[in-house]
Amino acid sequence: MTAAPAPGADRVRVAVRVRPFSQREKDAGSKCVVSMHSRNTTTIRDPRNPEHRKTFTFDLAYWSHSGFQVGEDGVFTSADPSSEFAGQREVFRDLGRGILDSAWQGYNATLLAYGQTGSGKSYSMVGFGANKGIIPSVCEELFQAIESRERNQEYQVTFSMLEIYNEQVRDLLSGAKRPGGLRVREDAELGFYVDGLKSVPCENYAQIERLMEQGTKMRTTASTNLNASSSRSHMVITLRFKQVFPDRGLTKLSSINLVDLAGSERQKSSGAEGDRLREGSRVNLSLTNLGNVISALADAAVGKRVLHVPYRDSVLTKLLQPALGGNSRTTLIAAISPADICYEETLSTLRYAERAKKVRNKAVVNTAALTAESRTGNSKLLLGDDNSSMAAPGGRSPPSPPARAHTRGPPTLYDFGPYEAPTKFESVPSPAQTQLRLVTELSSSAPEGARAFSPGGAILTRWRSSADSRRESRAPPENENETCCNLAFPNLRLSTSLPAALAARPSAEPWLGPRAPQFSWAHQLAQAREEWRQHHVALAQEQQMLKTLPHLLNVNEDPQLTGVLKYFIQAGSCDAGRAASNAITLQGLGISDKHASFTNLDGKVTVAPHGKCKVVVNGVTITAKTKLQHLDRVILGSNSAYLYIGLPSERGGQDLRRFDYDFFQLERAAAEGVSVDKLGTRNGGAGPTDPSVLAVFQDYIELMPLVAEANQMSEELKKGLKMELKVKNLASSDSRGYDLQKEVMVKVTNQRTHEVWVWSKAKFINRKFLMEELYQRFLDGEDSCVAQEDDPFWDPMEAVHLGSAHVWLQPLAYCMELEEQVAFLGCDGLEEALLHIHVRPCSPTGRACGEEDMVMDPLELLGERMDFQVHIVRCLGATWLEEDAERGVQMGYRIYDLPHALYTKPIWKTENPQIEESVQFTALNASQEFLNYLQTNALIVDLWGLQEGCAELSCSRQGLMVTGEGHIMVDTKDMTTVMTTGQTPSNRTSELHLKLLELEQETELLRKVNRALREENLRLRESLERTSSSQPAHEPSAALTVAGDAAPWPERDRERDRECAQRAGCDREFAKALKGFYRRMTTATGQLLRLRRHEPPEDDQMLRPFVQQQSQMLQDFGDLLESSLWTLKTDVALIVKKKRECLLQSE
């Protein structure tokens, strides 16, 4: 369990920096959604909801978005004195100087750059051209300060540079490549360290510059080799700075870690939703785990119980353990884009930074006692037998500490207390003082462990048993190099010097790891100097060749890595390819052993591909010898891009920066016929392009090279898959046919079996990571066979969406039928098949409506019951079926508010399948929205291709509401509302209750009519009886007196009898109708009671079934009321009609 830190512990400092718009963002007409109103607040606005803003407070906020000018030397500076612009100098002044201050004081320091790809991490850390970043500036100022120090002190600086990609550590300063990368080991004393990492002693800034160049070159080669993007790797530069004070027998040690993290957004895209292999890739493990470590530490900092901080779960977090929650002063710079299209990523970066600022560290000054041997070695160095010793030139008065000038605003991040003035010898504390201070600092910040210097200069926590500590507390220190201090905690022991084993040797460097050979500092310097000499000669040669020979410069996706590799085309003819025998040895996907030939003859340079090897010049694939001109763009293999620099006579003063990676890809896309204009129409031919079209175009440009690489890997690994980039027009699935929504997808075909899959962009990117891992194993000569279920090139068979047909429903709104043959259009707009479909309005019983049922205005149908049938007749001419006789098809469609699609039954191995499936739909109470829908929308029928072994699409009716007759109900929004709000059922109940009351009133009215009729009937009977008993009593009642000729008496009697019989019949029918009605009302009352008693469940989980049941009951109740009323009205109408006829007859 991690304890809450002591109140005085150092907090991780956080700075945010927002960059200018990139060219892509400018082209897309992006809006800035970030603002900074003070030196430490950053506000972000949701572009879809501008009212929604969120403000974050960090230690520093750097506005580098606007208010700048670019000088002739290319340096970005403030445009005017009132500008808020923060350039590289301002950032260095706060963050870089803070790191130097810490280093001089003997603290470890870490700077992490976090943010999405292209947000400006490397710009801040390394910088571009004249705009130097923090790393070079820190190194430069460190050496400047060293040079002006006192003679009797010694300073040792070493530099190491590594990259972590896919959980493998690559030493960027060493040519030796180990399969699987360098090992990260753990030492009980030293903590985690990289075994065998090269750490180069440096004497001046120029050497550091050259080492960084060397490291970048190594990074570029590694990146082109696999073409694994550098955005997905973490770069860690470590400077170790040791100050030796021989007179005092003391050293101060600081480890400065400068970390340019991988682009953060890849985490999301690689978590491709719905991909069965989404957890498979390790490419983001370190970054994801860094987030977990930060979250755990942030929780611990606010007092939450944290049982485990997962440092050990990834390489990066192992190495950064001291920086997060350990012995380091740590700063995080969160780099963000200002653009609205990056809103989600920017917000997530700011949230990440907010968590990070809660993390507490426990930094201490790392001082150690000097061994006797070291003293001798050092004094020799200081005495000048080594003229390039880093001991400062003597005689000079001590300079001021590293400048901490603050030209604007508040103090730097690193105002951790009074400055310790390390330059003044007198101010260096005595060993006793140091120990005392260390004890005080440790006891206040990290009371639970014994400590030793780790390779990163970190404090290691070492638990010991009480028995150990009791033994140690009695025994004197084992040697003079290890001082033991008993803290207030009896079972803890504090080691303030180098571990005994290492300290016994002169100038042992603990950070190299326990297994590293230990040489004296002088020896290491001498070795490094020899390397410098050789390197210098090579560099001078290269400079000369750059001036005189035509050459190729690499162009990388990461601008940092562009122009790093140079391939010279010597006079005569030379081959280029993977094999070492070529004059130009190239790495890269799709590059063959002998790939192409270059000639440099008579002031003319040409390139010719070997055999079928792929060579693209200025976007066009060439097959024969082609002349090259200065600044031509050359792509070799799947995606190795180079800019051709011509003969000196051809060169002018052109700006090479415009030929960046995007330029190459755009040119290639244009050659393939893909452009923004082709993807979407501009508004009326002028105006800005629709942002969604631009977005899909950007996706296309991004994926195009990746697809080429994936195809190459598939070929080399003999997977037989062919991947093609497609732009899916979502108009095909938009029922209004809107044309603007599009998305990129990848169609994958097994060339042997013709099986087809369609992958989304996210799924493809995820798979590409996994393919790279597999391919790397293949390149390393390891076993690249994987089980089918782990193979990124394999997926189970699935139904493929072939296309969609639009069937416009307008006739239905006028109660008219439609019968059509419509085309199924594929995502590329091409016809896939024809659909024969029939949609007809009908009666509840399914009888087709005739012309007499047509309405002039759809509003006439408002509130009425509407029934219609969708009859899918057949599918004609499907290319899918023509291509392979074993395949099948299914069709699916979804009307209005149906919760899911309905599918026709699958039909296999038939070219023009006859489907003949009909489904009846009912809208019980047609709403205005439903009628609008019918008038303006189309029914989308999707055609799905079935292939051997794939699951058929389910035709289930589950979750659909059906009428008593079994028809599927549509336009059930009211009921759905009932289901979602949870309180509306009761409203609906009372509504129905009112309806019931109305019906009861109507029934009462009918009863009265009935009563009146009965009375009349009685009266008639009485008068009949009276007539028959008295003479001439055959007078008709006044009510029934009919003018006109009277029939003869017997005839009249018969008439009367018939009338009476008819009336009696009517009465009987009426009574029967009423009886039926009452019976139904009784049932309805029962249902109403049941509804009232239907209480909601206490368990929320059961709420959904409850609401569904409730809604079904309401539906049944409503149906019953409606049908009862309808039957009653029909019966009464019939009776009245009959009675009228009867009356007319008697008249």
Ligand SMILES: Nc1ncnc2c1ncn2[C@@H]1O[C@H](COP(=O)(O)OP(=O)(O)OP(=O)(O)O)[C@@H](O)[C@H]1O
């Ligand atoms: N503050 C800035 N001022 C001017 N340009 C900038 C700034 N920050 C970044 N840029 C430019 O933006 C582009 C992307 O920056 P950078 O390469 O530093 O991004 P990144 O975060 O390192 O991306 P990745 O994760 O891919 O490595 C570069 O061309 C760089 O010059």
Ligand SMILES: [Mg+2]
């Ligand atoms: Mg970068």
